[in-house]
Amino acid sequence: MKTRATTPGDSKNLHESETALRAVEPQSFTQLRRTSIALESSAERTDVQNLSQLLADTITLRDLYKKHHWQVSGPTFAMLHVLFDKHAAEQTVLVDLLAERIQILGGVAIAMGADVAEATIIPRPPIGCETTAAQIRRLLHAHEVILLEARAMARAATAAGDDGTADVIVSNVIRTGEFQVWFIAQHAEPAAVDPASSVRERDHAAN
Numbered sequence: 707m708k709t710r711a712t713t714p715g716d717s718k719n720l721h722e723s724e725t726a727l728r729a730v731e732p733q734s735f736t737q738l739r740r741t742s743i744a745l746e747s748s749a750e751r752t753d754v755q756n757l758s759q760l761l762a763d764t765i766t767l768r769d770l771y772k773k774h775h776w777q778v779s780g781p782t783f784a785m786l787h788v789l790f791d792k793h794a795a796e797q798t799v800l801v802d803l804l805a806e807r808i809q810i811l812g813g814v815a816i817a818m819g820a821d822v823a824e825a826t827i828i829p830r831p832p833i834g835c836e837t838t839a840a841q842i843r844r845l846l847h848a849h850e851v852i853l854l855e856a857r858a859m860a861r862a863a864t865a866a867g868d869d870g871t872a873d874v875i876v877s878n879v880i881r882t883g884e885f886q887v888w889f890i891a892q893h894a895e896p897a898a899v900d901p902a903s904s905v906r907e908r909d910h911a912a913n
């Protein structure tokens with residue numbers, strides 16, 4: 707789906723030719739730089755790999771919020787238009803934190819849309835417009851994918867002695883994600899009540 711409004715002759719106006727852009731990479735995506743942050747290189751390698759996945763999925767969630775911010779419709783348009791944009795902005799903050807954590811650990815932060823699309827494990831949405839209910843379900847699923855992997859990654863970082871990475875994941879990614887889910891879930895079908903809660907009520911009534 708590419709639309710070129712230019713004609714082949716227009717390229718004579720380009721100062722930089724495409725052939726001059728051949729990649730020169732002092733550090734490839736899979737290589738790590740030496741750091742001076744007193745961490746085992748094996749911990750850095752594991753956490754860079756985990757953070758790269760988390761970054762790709764967080765960029766995708768941020769873009770999902772922007773897509774829905776633009777495409778939402780219906781009686782709740784105004785409210786969700788604002789809420790989706792607020793959450794997109796908060797996810798953008800997380801994107802920056804994760805990318806810079808990867809650089810701190812000596813890695814290369816994934817950045818471009820095509821690379822993110824290859825890496826993310828969040829299901830690709832249709833290019834067209836979805837219903838509000840489908841948008842909400844898609845956002846909740848994406849949040850759960852990230853929360854599930856983030857908790858496992860935080861445990862791995864702690865076990866490897868990388869408290870800084872664990873802190874970024876727990877204090878920022880998990881806390882922000884759980885908070886956003888709370889807001890988004892209010893626009894979904896009412897959640898089923900936890901059956902265990904009635905047991906606690908019965909216990910309470912017996913006392």
Ligand SMILES: [Fe+2]
Pocket residue numbers: 775791
């Ligand atoms: Fe906007």
